[in-house]
Amino acid sequence: MPETVSRLVAAAVAGLLATACAARLAAADNLASEQDFGLIERGRYLTTVADCAACHTDPASNDLFAGGRPIETPFGKVVSPNITPDLETGIGTWTDAQFDAAVRQGRDPDGARLYPAMPFPYYARMTAEDVRAIRAYLRTVAPVHHPVESNQLPFPYDIRAGMALWDALYFEPGTFKPDPHKSAQWNRGAYLVRGPGHCGACHTPKSVLGGDEKHQALQGYSIQGWFAPNITNDLALGLGRWSVQDVQTYLKSGHNRFAGASGPMAEEVADSSSRMSDADLQSIAVYLKDQPGEKTSAKPLAASDPQMVAGAAIYSDLCSACHAQDGSGVAYLVPNLSLASSVSSREPTSLLRVVIHGARTVGTPTEPTAPAMPAFGWQLTDAQIAAVTTYVRNSWGHAAPALSASDVHKRRSLDSGG
């Protein structure tokens, strides 16, 4: 087995380093058995649920968990560390307790605070057993010698001490407490969403310091140039018109009769939720469908509004061949715009992005087609895109603020790095 050989080589190299060697010996006492198949297998599954690979694997590399992927945050770039068992550059010398502290308390082995690009405020909800299982699995992956400088934030965010204040404001330690008034399925869903699944990391609005606005949990947030939509049961803006089965199918296949996953959600589906058990996905769906939505009473723009008139003409000309005149699309192939909450979300980030640049949906084993929306940014002016998106945002039951040419211009500038 090449992996075994490489581990031996890595161990031999590390053996020359007295301190590392001592750390490994000290760690040996409290390690789970490397033959505990059940624990390792559970850890592998939870690692998929927690989607560790998404950040800790460089997409350009074949080295699973070797880190090096830059994570864009509003404060600058954080590069994911190497979490393979490499003794020098990975986490091979960590004790299980040190691993647990990193995952659930955001502390590295020397006590320094981690940046919340690592979603430890969510992982804190996980049980100690689950974290131990993840650790047991991560010990079995091939060690990769790959030094990573994680902290590439600009001043003053590069001062980790600042995280003390952040933790005080936003970090609530403590494992998930089941709600005795809810079903076991609901509680499993809540655990997955609030714990390892860390859905709120993208879907919950953030404060200026990047902490969760807890009273708006899962109500949608713009991140990485996309809008992670409201995934509460909100009728207008969230999952209100989706059934539990619709949510489950979407997470499993990346598609359902209304919508298809693209952007960062496509990655999440491919790497994580498409590989989760049906029972867990159903639990997540049950929990999300029980989350209260926003209170909105927006009224759609009048059809006679000049922007709506122009938008309707553009829609008829360019969009209706696929999405149909009534926005209903084609199930599993072309999103149903009349039921797509990302269309009318308060921030039009995804809508504009998709119209300007196009987007490819995810292909999964159950839904391999991976249909794509073509780009229209080369063809339509800012004002035309504003008109057609305003039309879509105020048709078929949607009601959302009109967009202006300058909104479109701003989106284009942001996307081109300007």
Next chain:
Amino acid sequence: MARKLPARDVAIVGLGWTGSILANELTDAGLNVVAIERGPWRDTATHYAPNYAQDELRYRIRHELFLRPAQTTFTFRNKHGDTALPIRTWGAFMPPNGVGGGGVHWNAETWRFLPSDFVLRTHLTQRYGAPFLPADMTIQDWGVTYADLEPHYDRFEYLCGTCGTAGNLQGKIQAGGNPFEGPRSRPYPNPAQQQPFGPTLFAKAARELGYQPFPQPSGNMSQPYRNPLGVRLGPCTYCGFCEWFACANYSKASPQTTILPVLMPKRNFQLRDNSEVTRINLDPSGKRATGVTFVDTSGTEWEQPAELVILAAYTIFNVQLMLLSKVGRPYDPQSNQGVVGRNFTHQTISDCTSFFDRSKFVFNPFVSSGAIGMCIDEFNGDNFDHGPHGFVGGGYMGQVQTNGRPIETTPVPPETPKWGAEWKRAVRDNYQSTLKPGTGVHGSMYSYRDVYVDLDPTFRDRLGRPLARITMDFHDNELKQNRFLTDKFAEIFQQAGAQRVVKEYRQGPYDITKYQTTHLCGGAVMGNDPKTSALNRYLQSWDVPNLFVMGATAFPQNAGYNPTGTVGALAYWSAAAIRSQYLKNPGPLVHA
């Protein structure tokens, strides 16, 4: 000296319909497959998006999706003894290029051949006697029967989501379908498309004349469809931009819309696009392929070793590669010996333009799809007694009006000036009230001793390889056939109430500048006798058993149908033989 790549189990030349089918089947069998495609990668939303796909000037007039003759072409002559010259702009047929191949720009007319088509010489000889056939006609049986292919037709149709009305279900004739078709094991996967006014009127007239019209089997979706691989197609929007175009709406069956989403992510599959295979490499015995050599766009030559080589390029390129690689004995028309280049065929197409009273008839010809229309099959194959007529063969005919696109759809009475105000007025007056099928009479072309492909002695491509030379002309049998069919066709439009029907017979000599269809067939045909076929009944080379040749290349003669359904069925048939027989015991599957 070519750079050598790591060996693969299978090298496939060309990633169109047959390359995609074979790649998917053989990767499913666990083999490590590379497909080498001369043209570029193509994908719906990025290469033919709906906001520019319907551009008649770019795609139809300027041939956007096709091979550029500057890259490589063929030479053509009508007769042995003439000097062949290179084709510098495509006319009679349109060689595909790029991922998806002809499957990207076809109309998606998805037919099965008649059971008698596969045993043609035996059937015609039994019915009419050998002397009824012209002496120089070289038609022959295929070595496979309709019954052999039925399950594979079925697979291809369910892959494509073919829309149609069955005419023969397990031997029971069905109302509304083609009563002449061979028995099918189950109905089409989707109902036929809704018919516009023109085809509906044609069908009514055909019924009045005693014929049994039916909807053309179509790969343009009548409804959303999910194929057995899990890939989805959307409903056709009847935009009328199918043939010569790629479908922007995921509505036309193509490798992109049916197979590639499953094939491309496979870890045991690799695609090399923009790479042109220049030869099949043989070991010193000449009896075994060791792989292929290709060049990339920078001119670098690469050797791709492989255990199994599949030729899946366009008909004539398969033949050219065999000739260049010295696989099989080249055909010599003088001695009538040899097989590679033999029995090369095309199609015999004609049309009628039917002018109706514009105060009463509005056809809206732009409401259409590539395979929409009503057809009759009474005059196809041997569905009628040829005895009194003195020819063999036939074709389907139908009001299959594939488009009303503005540049080409300008039907005017023949005496109209070719330009100017009067022409414009005539176009305006007749556009809505004229029926002009895309393919009206779709006749067979049978094979002859003096119609063939060989290597041109003079003209070479940019890499120094001799061009393939086509020697082809119409024979009296086909011209008689066409006259008979075109007259029958015109009668139906007259019955439909046309004020004037202008017949456009196919006439000789064969004209390489006039578009007929892209259905070039033959050149390395299948059969039971290595003296008259290059391939055995499984599409395996008689001479190089680890070489299989896909496509219409294997047709011993062309039937009166569009070939793609049969091309797809043969690909599945061959893939099944490779999987169930060849891989267990690599070597000849038929011992002659």
